[in-house]
Amino acid sequence: MLGGRDVRKQIVAYLNERHKKLTRINNDPTRIYTDEASQCTRLSYYERVDPINSNSVELFQFLLTHGMRHSFENVESEYKTDNLTLVLTADTILEKELVVRMQITDSLPSSPKPQDLLYINACLYAFDKAEGILIYVRGDGKTSEFLVAKSAKMFEELIRRARVLSTLLKEKRVPIVEPSESCMTCKYYGRCYMMERKETSFSIESLFGKSKDESA
Ligand code: SF4
16 A cells, blocks of 8 residues: 555556456457467357456566567468467567567576467468477566477467357357366466365375374
8 A cells, every 4th residue: 555545456457457458359259469379268268258357467467478479570470260360479580581480578488388389380380381489488587488390280389279269258158168277377276176164074194094183
């Protein structure tokens, strides 16, 4: 609190407003942004149909990524297949050959994250290029880079995920839970993993044949 005002709450409310303005609203279920298909599709569904506000960490991460992407060319493309359009952007294309996509990260990974691989691979198809480079950037400027070659199998998987999301959006059905590490920091955790806290008489000691009373 500062001077009787909850400044933090005001800042988060302001950031949420900015987030809404900067995020492109897309109500057309036949147009799927590639990150909606590469990340958990249940998360993407909730973000379109029944979103909840983000916390300050998520908002700052979004703004940092948004700022970084707009420092580059941010080349947009669309990939059409049957009645589905996949929308995606590359940060830049070096020498008209190498697709570049950057990700801000807390810690540099030893191998690329699956959702980032799905994304950059889709870029290779949309821009008709053979290779791309995925660059992870930490706050102190340290980076790790991964060269990615085109994979038909990965692209089929991304299209499949985009189709599933598109169909479920049309039918107003929530996609299934996709358990992963990301769930631990996801704002929809409570919706996906509703838990009831119950008192239990279980104790570690009872596993070894000692009752709670005996071990006291
Ligand atoms: S908690 Fe996990 S399954 Fe649920 S929306 Fe978030 S990432 Fe998806």
